[in-house]
Amino acid sequence: MRRMQHVLAVMAVAALGTLVAYAQAPQAPAAQGAQGRPGGAGPGRGGPAGPASFFITSVGKGDGANYGGLAGADAYCAQMATAGTIPTPPGRTWRAYLSAVARDGQPAVNARDRIGVGPWYNKNGQLVANTVADLHGDIERDRNSINKTFALNEKGAAVNGVGDMPNQHDILTGSDSYGRARPDGVDTTCSNYTSNQDPPANTPRGQGPGVWLGHSDRTGGGNSSWNATHKSGGCSQQALINTGGAGLLYCFAAN
Numbered sequence: 001m002r003r004m005q006h007v008l009a010v011m012a013v014a015a016l017g018t019l020v021a022y023a024q025a026p027q028a029p030a031a032q033g034a035q036g037r038p039g040g041a042g043p044g045r046g047g048p049a050g051p052a053s054f055f056i057t058s059v060g061k062g063d064g065a066n067y068g069g070l071a072g073a074d075a076y077c078a079q080m081a082t083a084g085t086i087p088t089p090p091g092r093t094w095r096a097y098l099s100a101v102a103r104d105g106q107p108a109v110n111a112r113d114r115i116g117v118g119p120w121y122n123k124n125g126q127l128v129a130n131t132v133a134d135l136h137g138d139i140e141r142d143r144n145s146i147n148k149t150f151a152l153n154e155k156g157a158a159v160n161g162v163g164d165m166p167n168q169h170d171i172l173t174g175s176d177s178y179g180r181a182r183p184d185g186v187d188t189t190c191s192n193y194t195s196n197q198d199p200p201a202n203t204p205r206g207q208g209p210g211v212w213l214g215h216s217d218r219t220g221g222g223n224s225s226w227n228a229t230h231k232s233g234g235c236s237q238q239a240l241i242n243t244g245g246a247g248l249l250y251c252f253a254a255n
Helices: 002-024 069-083 132-136 237-242
Strands: 054-056 094-096 127-129 170-172 212-215 245-253
Touching: 069 094, 069 245, 127 132, 237 245
Parallel strands: 170 245
Antiparallel strands: 054 245, 094 245, 170 212
8 A cells, every 4th residue: 555655656746746847948939821821810910029121211212213323222222221220130121122124134123022031020120021932822812911010111100191291102113013124115114213204294194104003092093003003294203102102112031
């Protein structure tokens, strides 16, 4: 009898030790759903916060769509990341989400090919999109969280949209809805972001110089696309303001 009591006591002590060790050990995260989001929640609506790697510029350069080309727009994104105290470790490359048409012997450039592979998080650490495919809805449309709630500027603030004064939801992209350059012909990129010129008076809308725009709040413009809603009426700062913008850019960390 005493031997049985001794064995039971030893087993109880061993079990208690196992429970204590388990309680002190780091626990595995909860099971994640599709696309790595806990429970399969949509982008920005669950999961751990990530380092800021996406934002909309709070102000444009002030010269309409003229950013000095793609390189100038990229430099502006890096400048605004610094202004917004977004950490930019050595080797990090900021890219403006812009497509460029073939010109001067140079091939077309697709915005989707410039921005890395993801995932991307806003200033508050909320997931915006996991991959390039999710960002552009290659498999399923509306897989990203670029909207007024999650598409924040470098300060972590929402961008003015429909119903706000002034409305600034027009974001320069020069792209179609899949993030690719549009067919060459009528200017859709303000001479690849080197022009601030407007078309001559009485030019039919869409027939003169301009740049394709997306709506950061996904509101208005018929198709309500974040990257391909409509074309601007010109390339000057005032022309961009007139259609509901301010020459703002989407900026992505490419690595």
